[in-house]
Amino acid sequence: MANRPLGAQISHMLKARGVSTIFGIPGVHNQEMYRGIEEAGLTHVLARHEQGAGFMADGYARATGRPGVAYVITGPGLCNIMTPMGQAYSDSVPLLVLSSCLLDTAATRGQLHQMRDQEGAAAAVCDWSETAVTPDAAYHLIDRALGEMTIGRKRPKHIQVPIPLLEGAAPESWPAKAALGPRPIQPEPDWITYAAALLSEAKRPLFVFGGGAVALGYPDLGQSRPELLERVLRKTGAATFTTYAGRGIVPDDSPLHFGATLARVGSADVIASADLVIAVGTTLSEVDLWRDDLGHSGRLLRVDIDDEVLSENIARQQPVRSDAEAFFAALDAALPDRAATGWTPQEVADKRTAWRTEIDMERPGILPVADALRAALPDNTIIYSDMTQFAYAAKEVWPMARPNLWHHPYGFGTLGYALPAAIGGKIGKPDQPVVAVAGDYGFQYTLQELMVAVELELSLPIIVWDNGKLGEIEDSMVRAQIAPNAVIQKNPDFVKLAEAYGAASAAPQTLAQMADDVRSALARQGPTLIYLDATVLTSS
Structure with missing residues (x-):
């Protein structure tokens, strides 16, 4: 292992520190980070977009309690994952993003993927962002990031390494120290x-x-x-x-x-x-x-x-x-x-009775559907939801068997979270039931990640709640006495779309059919898109 390319050494270092899975997309700028992945025994999950890779790593971290790690390229790759980094920061999720970067951006202009300040851009959405200028610096920063995620508030970190450094020979990293356990902060x-x-x-x-x-x-x-x-x-x-x-x-x-x-x-x-x-x-x-x-x-x-x-x-x-x-x-x-x-x-x-009635009046018809879905799921089901009215209503009343079972993009409030995060959660907890819940609009932000679930044959029900519009925005405009504008969109045939990706699909017409479809999806190898027409189910 002595004097091998630093990109390969980093993968071996991560493996030695308990990392088992990398989410990402290779490119010419970060290909050296991929040199040692298989040799180190790491599993790589190929996302279809860096935003999906970041949300997968986030979902993996929330399900397992271990850091989610992502590899991305210089420039656009990092920019694409900054939305998941911002989400992880607001929700205290341990996400480690490793990117390549250009050696010089001041004296040389017009380079591929060039940004004026890549380190600074990432710093705006994470706990800290640093550039490793030597192999030892890269190793120290990785240990610092993983250590802080163990003993402090869990928040995302970004480490970037210049491309020539990734390509250059580097010594093996030092042996992993004994794993740091949480250090209880005792009250006075x-x-x-x-x-x-x-x-x-x-x-x-x-x-x-x-x-x-x-x-x-x-x-x-x-x-x-x-x-x-x-x-x-x-x-x-x-x-x-x-x-x-x-x-x-x-x-x-x-x-x-x-x-x-x-x-x-x-x-x-x-x-x-x-x-x-x-x-x-x-x-x-x-x-x-x-x-x-x-x-x-x-x-x-x-x-x-x-x-x-x-x-x-x-x-x-x-x-x-x-x-x-x-x-x-x-x-x-x-x-x-x-x-x-x-x-x-x-x-x-x-x-509690009065408040449930309020919720039901605010978003009519959703709670009976949520109750039927809850009854169809095992108590230990992990749920990843998107920014959708179904989740807004359900998360106030859904009974939880224990903490850490429902994950939502609370603070940053990012559309497109549910599907890739659920994929990451299912990878992290393969023997536990996992469900994604998305709205018709938000689902289309990251629907390409459905191919990852198909490719990995993940048993994953994907609930798509279709009310045919940006319902929450429409309601907000009405409350503000603004004539609703740009809140109605034309949707694809979600069932055919799922089939085009090679996923199973269902479009239940009653709550009983929905429950049966969800149970079947949990037992099926491979993902199932369950299309819920809000108009049909809220009147059934």
Whole structure:
């Protein structure tokens, strides 16, 4: 392995550090990165567009918890994957993009794939973007990226390597160090004493759980974390909300759980009635709340590992630097049992019923279809959804057996996410059911990746919800008193399109037929496009 081209050495280094799959597209500028792929024992997934490669790597990372890695070329290849990089940044996904770059762009102009500032362009949509100017620098940057994805907030990184460096001889990278496990960030003992005292005094305590707290919903080899959470909630008598990304942390049938309904207007009044709110692992962003603020009137404790979150200027906020598990373990030890609080199961049930009715009125006919789809799927199904009204309605009410089962482009809000991300998820979890849910418009952003699912014979139901228009945009225009414009498009025959790609297809006319088609698709080798005509199914 001594003194081989650096491009080959990088693949061997990644393999030695636990990477098994690369998503990407080869080109003349990055072909040296492909020299060592097979020799290193890596699996390469050939996307049909770099945007698809990025979303596949994102879906793989969300399903497995391991970094998704993509190889792309200089210039347009990197530009095409920047949308997935932005999505991964907003949703805290560990995505490592390795690209080639030109050695010089200042003195030499007019080169193939030339950009004025490729490193800077990528830096705008990821955690950091760096250029490796020596083989050792490339190795250090890769170790730094993978290490930070393990011990810190998981966000995308970009490393670019000049083409002559990839082609040049380089020594073997140093041996992989012992794998770094997560380093729990322990809360200061005084903060636990303070939080326990506040909880003991509170008449209506409330927890809000975000994506940074999903580990609380998973059992581990030692103490069961769901049992830890259940004990703390029992001891405090607290009610709960989750963000969309935090769904499944609290069991959906918990009597004091309001669900993933922070976006409901009435949730602000509920939160204002709490005299203590503890927000755990959440940025409380616009896409969590869809209003300017949480709505709290009492004290707010923010438990997080991100200094940016903890330093936000929010009224009555007090920051607690800790990860969710360490905070709850310490809190559990400090809390005595207490009598019931001012929350009642009937109050929570009434609100949830009212909010479901609101959702049904806002997007008529979708919830019965979502309920039928949910009943047809195993509890452990991983779902990847696109920016579509079907997902907007369903993700507020869909019961989750555990966290990390429904993945959506929450923050950046990219169309075309669902299909390639589901492909990546299925590659990462081949023995687990995976489903893609896309709208008729968004599906066409990345429909060419259907060929990847066919090529790999992935058992993958692909739900295409067709309302024949950009329904959410039309509704927004109407609310803004704008005459709807450019929201109606002509669609292809999706069933024939699927067949042209070599996929199976179905176009159910009733909810019962849809359920049967979904079950058949899960059992079939190869993908199945299930076309749902919104007009037909919402009236069936």
